[in-house]
Amino acid sequence: MLSEINYLLFNSVLAVSFVASAVYLVFFFGQQERLRKVARMILIGSGILQTLYILSRYLIAGYTPITSQHEAITFFAWSVTWAYLSFHWRYSVRNFGTFISLLVLILLLVAASVSREFHPLAPALQSLWLPVHAGVSVMAYGFLALSFCGGIMYLLQERELKSKKLGFFFSRLPSLESLDQLNSHCLTAGFTFLTLGMVSGSIWARQAWGTYWQWDPKETWSLITWFLYAIQLHQRVTVGWRGKRAAVMSIVGFASVLFTLWGVTYLLGGVHSYAQ
Amino acid sequence: MPSETILLLGVNHKNTPLEVREKLALSSGYEEPLQALAGIAGLKEYFLLSTCNRVEILVSAKDSAAVEKELAGFLFGDALSPDQYEKYLYCHRDDEAIHHLFMVAASLDSMIVGESQILGQLKEAYRWAADKKCTGPILNKLLHKAFSVAKRVRxxxxxxxxxxxxxxxxxxxxxxxxxxxxxxxVLLIGAGEMAELAAEHLVGNGAKDVVVANRTLERALDLAKCFNGRAVGLDEVSDQLEQVDIIVSSTGAPGVILHKADVKPLMRNRRNKPLFFIDIAVPRDLDPALNDLDNVYLYDIDDLNNVVELNKAERDKEAVKASRIVDEEALKFQDWQAGLAITPTIAALRKKGNRISRMELERTLPRLKNLSDKERKSIEKMAGAIVSRLLHDPVIFLKSESCKDQSEMKVDLFRSLFNLEKKE
Structure with a gap:
């Protein structure tokens, strides 16, 4: 019974997210304010369904559902959605939702394409640290994803401004200043969560494996990602790195995030690999 | 057709030069001219619009040829003789007048098509006319329709x-x-008229400090005073570039006065805050390579013109869409107006009465089973008689002499009373 609900929930998450992206895209082309509100409501609906889906998986599995590939990506989509929705509460960035909803849809499609099986939890993962470490890390990825989307929008807008060919994106995308602000805020929030994720991970590692750090591929790549973002933040604070350079760096950083999340599991293995 | 004609006379920026328009711009406001219009015989309703780009009189009148002449005379006063003003004046009637008014309201007839000021000016003019009770059912409806057309276009x-x-x-x-x-x-390099205009716009949109750098300090001081700004010499430009955000350059210098190499080292001190250079000088003041620097944006006069041309093309496309809306709404209004005539109203009323009696008969007769043909005929006759007797007095009232004078108002009321608004 519960697993059927669970199955249905994921399919409805997919469907609702698809509709949200579609409406956002129509809004992006037509720019009718009414559609934006509709699209946002649908995205909120998708966010709520994602939450319910994760809860239902938790009830079935009995542990925080973030250990398999499918679960990690769903959690990732969830954190992007809610990072955006909470962010929107304070700042309004024109047409940001279109980019976010597409990213969420892509993540969910990837999640749909991998196995949704439940796996018994490895003994090493049975700990209260699991939700803390994985949850905080995924929240970090959520905010870093926002800065990635902001970075892409910045590059699109800047290209039109620099080339002096004001076309499709010029009127639809927000000002460079607000995109740069977005980058700065998301970078700060994302980096804070990322650091907390690494600290909690290493405390957990000390408890589970007896050592704070063991140069596992995932740990190594997390450290690389952490450094990429640390450099960005440092340069922004000290010499005022901003604009195009910051946008490019946020995209590079996010590529590193994605590699840490997937590439490492498939290509390099290690103790962090999810159940295959 | 109704007995009154809608007439629109006026001059606008398209075919009347400013010198002529200046002479007739109603500088004393709307009150006096509206009072003067009241003296013209044959006008039932009238409305006056006066902006810096157009003066238009819109009236609903009976004897249109004579009224037209009088209105033209009123419009030009003593400034020009009929021979002289003939080529400036346009005069639209009925359908054309409605269409023209809607075009004006939708800002399709404006000097800068799409600007939004005209709607406000139209509303202001209407407020005056309505306050002075110069407008009646026709013009009220027409102007309100014009406002809603403008809104729809927007x-x-x-x-x-x-x-x-x-x-x-x-x-x-x-x-x-x-x-x-x-x-x-804002930093102005060069203190010419163009720079002044640009600065005015920037300050109007929120920019705060204005610094003026000029070859002659005196002129710089004068201009700076206009914006509560400061004046500096040309040699201080580099220092200023660390502080300002927007630079408008318009000197008459024969060559480039600011190179990429001058600006590049400044960016670190600015902590990479963006710089926006606007070069409106010909020949250009600023090194085109400035645009290659990160966070520096340079637009010269040609670039800005390209943006304007691009927008114009876009706007022309939209104007086509807007004219379609205007056409559509003008037709709707003409339908409404045509309905105001007495004969079609009576016809519509009779038609409605017959329809109701037929509908009721169709409902009742099948239930009365034991009727002979004769009885059935009698009932049908009775139903018809009730309807026509009931409608007799209203029709007489419509046709009566007392109605002729204010036919529009009464017919309009009549049509709402019997719910004849919709086209049958």
Missing amino acids: SETRIGSSAVSISYAAIELAKKIFGTLDNKK
Whole structure:
């Protein structure tokens, strides 16, 4: 019974997210304010369904559902959605939702394409640290994803401004200043969560494996990602790195995030690999 | 057709030079001219619009040929003789007049198509006319319709959304770079008229400090005073570049006065805050390579013109859409107006009565089973008789002499009373 609900929930998450992206895209082309509100409501609906889906998986599995590939990506989509929705509460960035909803849809499609099986939890993962470490890390990825989307929008807008060919994106995308602000805020929030994720991970590692750090591929790549973002933040604070350079760096950083999340599991293995 | 004609006379920026328009601009406001119009015989309703680009009189009148002449005389006063003003004046009747008014309201007839000021001016003019009780059922309906056409055009097309002058284009660009112009600092290099105009626009949109650098300090001081700004010498430009955000350059210098190499080292001190250079000088003051620097944006006069041209093309496309809306709404209004005539109203009323009696008969007769043909005929006759007797008095009232004078108002009321608004 519960697993059927669970199955249905994921399919409805997919469907609702698809509709949200579609409406956002129509809004992006037509720019009718009414559609934006509709699209946002649908995205909120998708966010709520994602939450319910994760809860239902938790009830079935009995542990925080973030250990398999499918679960990690769903959690990732969830954190992007809610990072955006909470962010929107304070700042309004024109047409940001279109980019976010597409990213969420892509993540969910990837999640749909991998196995949704439940796996018994490895003994090493049975700990209260699991939700803390994985949850905080995924929240970090959520905010870093926002800065990635902001970075892409910045590059699109800047290209039109620099080339002096004001076309499709010029009127639809927000000002460079607000995109740069977005980058700065998301970078700060994302980096804070990322650091907390690494600290909690290493405390957990000390408890589970007896050592704070063991140069596992995932740990190594997390450290690389952490450094990429640390450099960005440092340069922004000290010499005022901003604009195009910051946008490019946020995209590079996010590529590193994605590699840490997937590439490492498939290509390099290690103790962090999810159940295959 | 109704007995009254809608007449629209006027001059506008398209075929009347400013010198002529100046002579007739009603500088004393609306009150006096409206009173003067009241003296013209044959006018039932009248309305006056006066802006810097147009003067138009809109009336509903009986004897239109004579009224037309009088109105033209009123419009030009003593300034011009009939021979002289003939080539400036346009005069539209009925359908054309309605269409023209809607075009004006929708800002399709404006000097800058799509600008939004005209609607406000139209509403202001209408407020005056309505306060002085110069308008009646026809013009009230017509003007309200004009406002709603303007609103529809604004919401259904993107006609007002793009900048079509160089100053607006520069502001639009600055807003895409800085988000808002509030508290941004402006540096003017060169203190010419163009620079003054640009600065005015920037300050009008929120820019705060204005610094003027000029070859002759005196002129710089004069201009700086206009904006409560400061004046500096040309050799201090580099220092200023660390502080300001927007630079408008318009000197008459024969060559480039600011090179990429001059600006590059400044960016570190600015902590890479964006710089927006606007070069409106010919020949150019600023090194085109400045645009290659990170966070530096350079637009020269040609670039700005390209933006304007692009927007114009976009706007023309939207104007086509807007004219379609105007056509559609003008037709709707003509239908309404045609309905105001007495004969079609009576016809519509009879038609409605017959329809109701037929409908009721169709409902009742099948239930009365044991009727002979004769009895059935009698019932049908009775139903018809009730309807026509009931409608007899209202029809007599419509046709009566007392109605002829204010036919529009009464017919309009009559039509709402019997719910004849919809086309059958």
